[in-house]
Amino acid sequence: MRFFHSGFEQWLKHQEILIAAEASSSFSSQVNMHNDDKYLGKFPGQVGRHSSSTCLVQSLYYNDGFAPTLINIQIQKNKNKKTNKHKDTDSCSQYSLTRAQRVRAAMFPETLVEGEAAMPTQPDPSQQSNVQRLAEPSQLLKTAIVHLINYQDDAELATRAVPELTKLLADEDPVVVNKAAMIVNQLTRKEASRRVLVQSPTMVGAVVRAMTTAVDMETARCAASVLHSLSHQREGLLAIFKSGGIPALVRMLSSPVESVLFYAITTLHNLLLHQEGAKMAVRLADGLQRMVPLLKKSNPKFLAITTDCLQLLSYGNQESKLIILANGGPEGLVFIIRNYNYEKLLWTTSRVLKVLSVCPSNKPAIVEAGGMQALGQHLTGSSQRLIQNCLWTLRNLSDAATKQEGLDGLLQILVAQLGSDDVNMLTCATGILSNLTCNNSYNKTLVTQCGGVEALIHAVLRAGEKEDVAEPAVCALRHLTSRHQDAELAQNAVRLHYGIPAVVKLLGQPHYWPVVKATVGLIRNLALCPANQAPLREAGAIPRLVNLLLKAHQDTQRHASASQQTYQDGVRMEEIVEGCTGALHILARDPINRGEIASMQTIPLFVQLLYSYVENVKRVSAGVLCELALDKQSAELIDAEGASAPLMELLHSSNEGIATYAAAVLFRISEDKSSDYRKRVSVELTHSLFKHDPSAWEMLLGCSIFQHLNINMFI
Incomplete structure (x- = not known):
């Protein structure tokens, strides 16, 4: 110096x-x-x-x-x-x-x-002291100059050594190749010499070939270590990619040596993250087929890198998802989620499952492997990013898990999470509950008994105009209020927790049709409880339903001439017509509601709907007319609108519900007709409804649906 x-x-x-x-x-x-x-x-x-x-x-x-x-x-x-x-x-x-x-x-x-x-x-x-302070900059400068000198020395040494080392790596003697690989590995430890190596494509290619043809594990380890060191620089990634390093690294994934495996998977991970074209190259080299079996390893950090590679390869690529499925990926991933507690590994694994959970083929495989229960274990942890991934994955899987058993704990956790202020958490929790309570009476009863109705109502109130929360929350309430042993309890709970005004409010403008469709169905279920009839009327449900019905029917009429089905926000307007008419049918069971519905000039529309090409629309239209016909004035209006002709045709419908409602309406509007007319109707009913079982006619006359009619007029 x-x-x-x-x-x-x-x-x-x-x-x-x-x-x-x-x-x-x-x-x-x-x-x-x-x-x-x-x-x-x-x-x-x-x-x-x-x-x-x-x-x-x-x-x-x-x-x-x-x-x-x-x-x-x-x-x-x-x-x-x-x-x-x-x-x-x-x-x-x-x-x-x-x-x-x-x-x-x-x-x-x-x-x-x-x-x-x-x-x-x-x-x-x-x-x-002042002198000590004065010495600091000079010491820093001295250190920088020393580093610069050493850097230059390293670079010069590597530059002189590269040509000779390249030849030695291609030598036929394995011992020579081993020594050369060790020297190159030492050179990559320093930045200056590493940069020189990166700038030599022949050297990188020689290292790749040495790793591929190595007859001893030490040579393979040194070569893999060299590529691993080079992969931390963009120039190194490009050099590895151009020299055919990806297929060689993929082959190293079958190595029995742990260090070689680590270098290979880490280098591939760096390539997948930062090198354009690397994903396709790994797929073409059958990288997925080599990576999936590595899920059986026990090192958490190694598994974290492996699962992240799987996520990078499968995201947005359906073929990769199917390859993972074919190699037993879902089972291995679920095993990791269930048995490990290393947060980074759980997070990377949940990311892979999240990607696979949107694949129709992978969904049932994940569910059958116990994915729902395993993911549910982590919903109460401290890692928010893990919780979010688990929730989204569960939401994606839940429509394939409606028949899955053993979800009691998960359902209870989801009900508790409905109290969260996080929109993403609410969106996922309501969506999962909506799917898991669909056509599953056990889950419906469980959620109802653990306070799910109240929690869902509060979620609806907090959701406001957020459709991603409101729609699944209302759908879940619709499921809970129908077809299970505690359905009536749920119907009453909505009223007792002041949910009816909030639900009816969702029918107002502006219309987001998926929410409207779910709300209409919920109102129909709520109306099944007699105690809810008056609160629904007081909340303004009837005029809102009628207005929606008119709007949806007009939309269907406009597109009928073009033979097109009318969709808005993915919802067919025929479904809105059916839903609104069905809800009005149940509401019409209350005498006051019946009068309000008739007063809104709805009878002509209901009669017109009897001609609909949609069978369910015919059924609900005949049903609401059946209820309205209980009032003499409404029955006369129905007859005046020419309902007899379509009702006569509906008597011959293969749908028993349609035929029964049509018969009931005909009975009621025939009360003031001549005896000849009544006999003709009676004969028509006998031949159409009871030709296979005439004794059923006598039973029908005793049913409650005909209790307001003068039965003697048909004798």
């Missing part, structure tokens, strides 16, 4: 002059103060104004950044006291260095010759 130190000689002399000037000035002022009697009093141990037993030496060290501190050095003239003599000699010797030497000692301590005193230490180690 002599050339480096000599380069600073002039600068050091300049610093010496500055420091000497400062010290001289300060020393002069101190001498003047020394001649002052008052000043002498401040230094204990001084016995006289002109005492020659004390000498004052100016220190270069400051206790703070500004005021200098004088160091009293007591030099006793009594040479008979040996100990004092040695003490005085030691004290003064540390100041015998020249100022330039002290600066050099601070900045370049390695230049001190053996036995030469180093810089004296500060009394207070927490404070730096």
Whole structure:
């Protein structure tokens, strides 16, 4: 380093002059103060104004950044006291260095010759002197220059070695190849030589070939380590990709050596993350077929990298998802989710399952492997990113798990999560509950019994205009209020928890038709409970249903001529017509509601709907007319609208519900007709409805649906 130190000689002399000037000035002022009697009093141990037993030496060290501190050095003239003599000699010797030497000692301590005193230490180690502060930038500069020199040396060494090492890596002698691979591996440890290697395509290609053809595991390990080191730079990734490194690395995934496996999977992971074209290259090299079996390994960190590779390869690629399925991927992934607790591994695995959960083929496989239960284990953990992934995956899987058993714990957790203010969590929880309660009476009863109705109502209230929450929440309520042993309990719970006004409000403008469709179905179920009839009427359900019915029917009529089905937001308008008519049918069971429905000029529309090409629309239309016909005035209006002709045709329908409702309406509108007309209707009914079982006619006459009719008029 002599050339480096000599380069600073002039600068050091300049610093010496500055420091000497400062010290001289300060020393002069101190001498003047020394001649002052008052000043002498401040230094204990001084016995006289002109005492020659004390000498004052100016220190270069400051206790703070500004005021200098004088160091009293007591030099006793009594040479008979040996100990004092040695003490005085030691004290003064540390100041015998020249100022330039002290600066050099601070900045370049390695230049001190053996036995030469180093810089004296500060009394207070927490404070730096000015010289120490002055030394810091020079030390940093010196370190940077040393690193630069070493970097240049490394680069020059690698540049000279690359051609020879490239030849050695291609040698026929395995021992030579092994030694060459070890040397190259050492070179990649330093940045300068690593950059030189990256810039040599022939070298990278030689390393790839050496790894592929290695007859011993040590050579393969060194070569894989080299590629791993190079993959941390973009230039290295490109060099590996162009040299055919991906197929070679994929083959290394079958290695029995753990370190080779780690280097191979990590390098492939870096390529998949940052190198364009790497994903396709891995797929073409059958990388997925090699990676999926690695899920049986036990190292959590290795598994985390492997699962992330699977996610990168399968995202947006259906073929990759099917390959993972064919190689037993769902079972391995579910096993990891169920049995490991390393958060990063759980998170990367949940990401793969989330991607696979949108694949129709993978869904049932994940569910059958116990994926719903395994994912449910992590919904109460502390990792929010893991919880979110598990929820979205469960939401995607839930429509394939409606018949799955053993979900009690999951359902209870989901009900509890309905109290969350997080929109994503609400969206997922309501969606999962909606699917799991669809056509599953056990799940419906369980959710109802653990407070699901109240929680869902609160979710609807908090959702506001967020359709992603409102739609599944209303669908779940619709499921809970129908066809299970506690359905009536759920119907009452909606009313008791003040849910009816909130539900009816969802029918208002603006219309998001999936929410409207779900709400109409829920209102129909709520109307099945007699106690809910009045609250529904008071909340304005009837006029809103009628307005929706008119709008949907008009849309279907406009598109009927073009023979097109009308869709809005993915919902067929015929479904809205059917739903609204069905809800009005149940609401019409209440006499007050019946009168309100008839007063809104709905009878002509219901009669017109009897001609619909949709069978379910015919059924609900005949049903609502059956209820309205209980009132004599409404029955007359039905007859006046010419309902008899279509009703006569519907008597011959293969749908028993349609035929029964049509018969009931005909009975009621025939009450004031002539006896001949009534007999003709009776004969028609007998031949159409009861030709296979005439005795059923007598049973029908006793049913409640005909209780308001004068039965004798048909005799």
